[in-house]
Amino acid sequence: MTIGFADGIVLGLLALASLFALIRLWMGPTSADRIVAADTLSVIATGGIIVLALIFDSVLYLDVALLYGVLAFVGIVALARAIEGDRA
Amino acid sequence: MNLLADVILIIGALFVFLGALGLLRMPDVYNRIQAGTKAVTLGSLCLLLGVGLNQPAWWPKLLIVGLFILLTNPIGSSTLARAFHKTGVPVWREKRSET
Numbered sequence: 674m675t676i677g678f679a680d681g682i683v684l685g686l687l688a689l690a691s692l693f694a695l696i697r698l699w700m701g702p703t704s705a706d707r708i709v710a711a712d713t714l715s716v717i718a719t720g721g722i723i724v725l726a727l728i729f730d731s732v733l734y735l736d737v738a739l740l741y742g743v744l745a746f747v748g749i750v751a752l753a754r755a756i757e758g759d760r761a
Numbered sequence: 762m763n764l765l766a767d768v769i770l771i772i773g774a775l776f777v778f779l780g781a782l783g784l785l786r787m788p789d790v791y792n793r794i795q796a797g798t799k800a801v802t803l804g805s806l807c808l809l810l811g812v813g814l815n816q817p818a819w820w821p822k823l824l825i826v827g828l829f830i831l832l833t834n835p836i837g838s839s840t841l842a843r844a845f846h847k848t849g850v851p852v853w854r855e856k857r858s859e860t
Contacts, residue, residue: 679767683808686774690781690801697784697793705790705845712841713784713797716834717777720805723826724770726819727812735822739829746833750840757844 680728687721708752715745766814773807776800789853790845798838805830 676684694717698710719742726734783796806827813823 677767679771683770683774686771686778690774690778693778693781693785694797703790703850705850706793708841709790709794709797710784712794712837713781713801716801716805716830717781719826719830720773720777720801720808723805723808723812723823724774727770727815730816732819732822735819735826739822739826742826742829742833746837749837753837753840753844757847 676728680724683724684721684728687717687724691717691721704756708749708756711752712745712749715741715749719745762814766811769807769814770811773804773809773811776804776807778804780804790850791842791852794838794842794845798834802830802834805834 691714694710694714698707698714701707701710719738722734722738722741726732726738777800780797780800783800784793787793787796809823809827809830813820
């Protein structure tokens with residue numbers, strides 16, 4: 674496990690991106706903004722897990738990223754169905 | 762090859778960062794959903810490409826994760842946008858001062 678210069682830049686940018694998404698999740702005016710922020714945050718977390726697989730040099734983290742993506746997608750579709758109503 | 766992988770990784774992280782910045786700066790739910798979907802999807806695919814150039818033995822799993830992101834992220838966002846539109850979330854219009 675070595676964190677090089679480029680890995681540091683990538684991790685810093687991903688941390689700033691998730692901080693921005695968390696700010697939108699916290700102060701979003703409506704619940705729709707919060708759902709969009711949660712969707713974006715899940716994709717940012719998937720990318721972060723992929724970069725962690727490179728840094729820790731372990732292929733197991735890619736399975737973790739795939740499973741996280743599946744669960745986030747199911748959650749987002751369930752939220753969309755819930756705010757759309759019971760028909761459709 | 763290692764330098765190219767690092768450059769692609771930094772470009773991907775930059776796209777993810779700009780997508781999140783657009784999520785913070787845009788004035789409307791629909792603008793936010795397009796900034797937060799397209800830029801972040803492209804950034805995630807660039808991150809996958811950079812990791813694959815750095816570790817060439819990981820290509821099959823990276824391809825599966827990339828296809829999954831490319832397939833589900835637009836579907837989820839368009840489902841969300843359709844749900845917002847059906848429940849009557851208003852579309853933002855620019856306020857003109859002279860009218």
